[in-house]
Amino acid sequence: KGSKIQKLTENGVLHSDLKKIFNDYELYKHQDEAIKLGSEGKEFIVTSGTGSGKSLTYMATIFSHILNAGKTISNQTQAIIVYPMNALINSQNEEIKKYERNYLKSSLPKGVSYDEQNKVLDEQIKELKEIVGDIFPIKYGQYTGQENEETREGMRKNPPHILLTNYMMLELILTRGGKDVEIRNNILENIKYLVFDELHTYRGRQGSDVSILIRRIKANAKYKITCIGTSATMISSETATISEQKQEVAKIGSLIFGTDITENQIVNEFLIRSIGDSIQIFSESVTSAVTQKIDFTWSFAEFEKHHTANWLEENIALEIMEGTLVRRKPLTIHKISELLSEYCKINTEQCELHIIDLLEWANLLNSHID
Template sequence: MNVFDLHARVIEDYRDFVRSFFVIADRRVREYVDRALVEEARLWPDCLLQVSPSYARSYTVNELAGRGVVHEEAAAVFRTAEGSSYRLYQHQVEAMELARAGQSYVVTSGTGSGKSLTYFLPIMDSLLRQPPEGDRVAALVVYPMNALVNSQLQALEGLKTAFERRTGRRFPVTFAKYTGETAGPARDELRQHPPQIMLTNYMMAELMLVRPDDRRFLDRFGGGLRFLVFDELHTYRGRQGADVAMLIRRLKERCAAPNLIHVGTSATMVAGRDATPQQRKSTVAEFA
């Protein structure tokens, strides 16, 4: 069966499934429904074809390390499965340069443009240049859903496995997720030995501020929180946006390092299809 036959078969099965829920006795109504289902294709619109934008390429992580922008050990982490250094997009390089200058930033680029690298690379670079004292959370990365937490955790674990296999050394930073899915023994272990990079959601970040057993995660001992990252920034609107804004204020009051860097990312924060670059920047600035 080719793809076109499969497409026709799926539509036919779906049409039969919809019809199975009702029996129409009136011939005129039945003809109208059949026309809507078959000729007008009301339940299955035409295919949608979208072209992904091409993002400007820039330096490799190795080249940035050679210029002193990135720590050499970080350059050893961010490599492909074949061992080649990641070639970064221009917005990833700009994010790295802003972080090195101690500036906060918002990244708005399309899906698949490597937004997670715009904060994980600066975070690891900072931790390698100035390791925190003891087991302390130095970077808190907040996602709106556990599925995103799990996805990014898997990506970090892939980097760790590849690095240790390639170099024979231990991964240079510690990381872990802390969500409602984290089991009791794992929670106890994290409370005893907090990771340097913690992946969580905004509800758990709230609980970490109020639960006595979790307060060790977020304090100023060991230098405090250096990076506060909110992924999918566009989801925090309305009442939820107000709640998260208050959460950010409380996090900063409790555990912010003197030069805390704020990072936000989004693939869908736009001012309009015909907006100018300046209008797009203004929209992001107003939201942030």
């Protein structure tokens, strides 16, 4: 675990209004480290797994910058966040709407509550604005090719602080004439942050195109641009140390962004065991677990004590490197079944069926978590 948002606002790392936006969210350690780098004006790359909150690191950094600048940057695009797929843009846009809702709810008069059940986000935001008589001070929008002309015209007249887009649309904004010239000029006159989400997807020819695009933006921008990247694990090596892996990510990031990113600006995830380490694993106990049929009604507490689940976490999912838990290289279910078969001396087919049942059980348990 890292700091709470409130602590970072009290220490001056983040703007005080961020606690209204993030509801005093308790950060993970990698989020804490990245946000502190961002608050110092440093570029950074976060490498961690899916669902680990990578986007919060750059959102908090950019939000804080916008709130600190206040009305001096009205209608000035400060940040462009580039995603490889429109589905990710749509999802992130919804997340920012939730942040907007949080901010507005924090302004409700004392004793006044708001019932958001059975209402879509846009409806909630509209009603909350009417109740509190306030607006979210951070303007955001997406430009992907999905929007109608009315929406695009609205962004031309009132440019957002944060623009969500994909790299092809960003390329078009920077090159084609017509009405996009207004957006292009606003970007180049004001941009301070350029973020690439899912950095590992930009490889080969596409990676070269993106690198050239970034250099063109930086060459024509009025201000120095801070580049930020997020990625799943970019380096898969069984021999490289953690430091060597960070150095390689820094090298790749520097090449893509056309900047000088150091090892200290690479933020890795910090892992803990998901089902604890209280169970000692023996081949006899795992063999017994494999031969016993899984009951899908068993509880999470029973899952935590299940010997196959513990064997999988210790031998397939995680390993200790330099005193730190790290992810192992992914394996197919069939390969995992072969390793389990070798360990407990049961045929591979039975092991594979058992693993599939175990994963189904885990999926059912996860579906019941709020």
